[in-house]
Amino acid sequence: MKLNGILLASIALAGFGGAAHAQLEKLSAFQKTGGADFTYIEQGGSKAEAIRRTLERITLPEGFSIDLYAIVPDARHIATGPQGIVTFVGTRKNKVWAVTDRDKDRIADEVKDFAPTLPFDIPNGVCFSPDGFLYTAERNRVLVFPAAEFFYESNDVAAFNVIAEGELIPAEEESFNHTARVCDIGPDGKLYISLGQPYNVAPKEKLDLYRETGIGGIIRVNTDGTGREVYTYGVRNSVGQDFHPATGELWWTDNQVDGMGDDIPPGELNRQTEMGQHFGHPWYGGGSVRTNEYKGEEVPVDVVMPVVETVAHAADLGMAFYTGRMFPEKYRNAIFSAQHGSWNRTDPVGARVMVSFIAEDGSVTMEPFAEGWLDAETGEYLGRPVDVGMLRDGSILVSDDLAGALYRISYAAPAQ
Template sequence: MKALALAASSALVFASTALAQQPQAPGNLERLGEFRHTDTPMEIPTVPQGGTKAAALKKNLAKVKVPKGFKVSLYAIVPDARHMAVGPQGVVTFVGTRKTKVYAVTDRDKDRVADEVKEFAPSIAFKIPNGVCFSRDGMLYIAEQNRVLLFPAAEFFYESADVAAFNVVKQGDLIPPEEESYNHTARTCRIGPDGRLYVTLGQPFNVFAPEKMDLYKKTGIGGIVSLTNEGKDRQVFAWGVRNSVGMDFNPKDKTLWFTDNQVDGMGDDIPPGELNRADKAGMNFGFPYFGGGKVRTTEYKDQTPPADVTHPQVEMAAHAADLGMMFYSGKQFPAKYQGGIFVAQHGSWNRTKPVGARIMFTSLKPDGTADKTEVFADGWLTEDGEYLGRPVDVAQLPDGSILVSDDFAGAVYRISYEGR
């Protein structure tokens, strides 16, 4: 009830703002902000969950290797599945894409297999709605290429085509419109322990030109920005980040960890991918002077890097494409995994012999820094270099099992522990 009350209160605040800024001819987003109907059909088609598609996915999953006692199974068929946000009440999981849709995935009978998958908020025209995240009180945020939207109590009111929706960062204000690109545009988001909204902003180039430096530093492109949950007081939290597509806060010490995809075209084995740790605002993580780890970029090799560069906690395999990550806070998995980090590696597109397409696990030392990194789930990439799937993100269900999204196969998998 508390979550619903807070959601309703916030909805009224955002509604008054929307009314004050109402254009002469409001579109669907403005109508939804005023709690008005749109002309969108109320019946939302569902994505079929059985048949030959499901059979083929289950057959491929038989090739995936997980540690003894663990089981990987098909949770849902979700087209283009990217980043995920599990509702705080365990009612529904929202799945973003790099296209124009967000999906709502529901397991009504709690058998740990989705019963229903359908488009969320079809009355809204999304553009690359990759990043989805929840606040503790049930507010769903969706970070698009150049906009952030808020959906109060979406976990409970997602059934309709029309849902309450409000601008947090209006279209064109997340980055300068002239910096919009087809490259590195998948945003991710998290609500921090301080209640602020954090958004990753990948820069659009392999290595950007020096004349972009001042603009990118100012706007946080090539970094992580934070804002109030109403979209105000924008700050650049971290910079020197090439293209982060995954972050999470350590619940124990409140530090922000994030993955980073590094420079292409330097060879098969350099530079390494990165898993980084930020224990305060204002840190610099080295790009564009460093292409990954301590490997210098060709473009900036003659320039002196900033003295305060922080290098990664973990150097991952080069070009494995580390994307979504999460701290494991559940109790289902053995003690070894509790409090550690799971990372999804999407897999190489630019390596003569591909690597990745797997889930990695990193344990932490008592001081909160990285300890050991190892492969946790592997097998979506065959020995012949053929992809059976490409993991994007990891998320935790209330029972302590984890979900893995796959935009190549269009699926979400569940990894559970059944050993005792």
């Protein structure tokens, strides 16, 4: 059927995974349906100059530098295509942006909206399959765009339902908060999608429904939307996940309960070693801190505690394992993650990029990597990092939804 100039059809295909060529034949002809004009974002001027002045304040380890890569309004999660042609950026509004560095000078030349005739609803989560299918996880829908890196130049793009509107979560559970989904293709070729739950602490009367649907957890489906299962339980609101390049284990951040005080509960970085593990919510508010609502109750599940407890209310969001070759060897398979910054705290914290090193014994050490977006004197946020992605040259991108920008962090060995 046609929807606002976009060919939108349900996919009734076996997974896209390793059979992309055969699947494209089944998608039938792409029909021209007309389309809206692109919105282009100016990349220079006073806004770019102001952002660059802020970046002069950012501190990094020796040899690293940070530069403005692109002005991208409301920039949230990042997905760079397997061919390295386009970086797609989700938002918590109604746009997905396509960011292109045509001359490969490591500064974007063009930023425009992707599929402008398609009405997105909080398309925060964007992710690619290895064979070039772009997935967008919205508030209550998941779409796939075949060969998005090559078709993005047209405003008339074929989109297909993986999970149709109103079927990701029950419509009555839609909310204005905890709706920023993230997605990833796992080593098993399945699509993993986070489903934050729409409460500060999930009420008892909702627990059975949430356990069944995967709200307050992470679900996985085949890439055609079939075979839905709940992979992770006991999540409050995860907005960052990635798979360890060597072990294939799922790691993810979690935002924990508000209103318990400035210094509790901690945020979390979690490691999941098998399907069906439970990570504590709503009995735990973060780490080993019990929620007030469930404090006197016996915990009826086996709880996996976080591998790292982070600063309370720093809002740990997007994360990615580093698999590039530009950075020194110590960063290989380390986790770069974004702390968005606190709102529920007397003295603000966060607004920085963290790095976590995983030791051979499995222990994890997290430390600041890039910071300075929080003015220590005024408590003012000059930027709020959201997600971390990687370009094919091994540099990393950091999104910022306050400044509306992507930053590029690169490395050059100091002169001896």
